[in-house]
Amino acid sequence: MTRLHHFAFFDEGSKKEIRRTILKAISIPGYQVPFSSREMPIARGWGTGGLQVTLSIIGKDDVLKVIDQGSDESVNAVNIKKLVEKTTGIAITEGTAEATIIQSRHRIPEQPLTEGQVLVLQVPAPEPLRSVEKSERQTKILHAEEEYSGAWLQLFEQIMKYGQTKTGADHPVYVADRYVMAPSPIPRFDNHKMNHSEALILLGAGREKKIYAVPPYTDVRSLAFEDYPFTVESFVEQACHLCGATDTFLDEIIDADKDKVYYQCNDSHHCLAQVNGAIKGKGDISYA
Known part of the structure; x- marks a missing residue:
């Protein structure tokens, strides 16, 4: 061929x-x-x-x-x-x-x-x-x-x-x-x-x-000034609703039907790995 x-x-x-x-x-x-x-x-x-x-x-x-x-x-x-x-x-x-x-x-x-x-x-x-x-x-x-x-x-x-x-x-x-x-x-x-x-x-x-x-x-x-130091996006008091992470970059998800806002890890595989690692003996889960 x-x-x-x-x-x-x-x-x-x-x-x-x-x-x-x-x-x-x-x-x-x-x-x-x-x-x-x-x-x-x-x-x-x-x-x-x-x-x-x-x-x-x-x-x-x-x-x-x-x-x-x-x-x-x-x-x-x-x-x-x-x-x-x-x-x-x-x-x-x-x-x-x-x-x-x-x-x-x-x-x-x-x-x-x-x-x-x-x-x-x-x-x-x-x-x-x-x-x-x-x-x-x-x-x-x-x-x-x-x-x-x-x-x-x-x-x-x-x-x-x-x-x-x-x-x-x-x-x-x-x-x-x-x-x-x-x-x-x-x-x-x-x-x-x-x-x-x-x-x-x-x-x-x-x-x-x-x-x-x-x-x-x-x-x-x-790049940052000494009196205005560099800061990153803040997710204080927020956690991923799937894996519970508080130290990752989070996406804000708006559920219009339930009139609710929740947060989810932007890195989908990292989040899924954390969830699967936390649920032992219950099988893997997916986002489907």
Whole structure:
């Protein structure tokens, strides 16, 4: 039977070019390295950058986990898994600990990552200075000169207007005390997971044609003023209604029929694992 595609979709030349870009990104933590973004069988804006990184580094012995905003079963996550599985034949898992490569959109898993794992984050807007400087040429100069007053000014204006920073997701971070980096649209709650992470973190932006990285055990800190320290989303006095967790990122669920609001872990697999671990001798449960 004739194979109609290369292993992991790309030809070897394409994978080598992307891997060279990844190596350069690892060598200069937080620096955005341009690359020749390929056409993919999914639309740009649906994770093509992260997918290109994953397809370029994946091997036959790897195990892949794909999540989208904490869910293993979203349309985006399922379609990416189908493409990778069809073009590689590798094992797919929902377990964070079992995965060697984790591709994610908008979240870092709740379970701490370990040495040997690779986290690939999908990035829509890799340039943290784009909102203050539209010129790509000029942002390159600002990064080269380590001129980040525009990023600081944005935070200052938010404090003056709202009494606190209002960045929501994608709060900029300093990497290795050198580059200001967009961490992808992860919530502020996840920023600290990048700091001295045991896993390699790769970030890919297909539409913007950029790859950047945070090597293991790299210092990553969120931008903040000394008198207005960085804060994360607060879920004080709230707990997941399924597993009872109080230390995870929670989604607010509104039940209009019952006129009730409850909270649930955003990381669906982590939550389910906690529930199944707590119910011993009663069999596993699911969200179905």
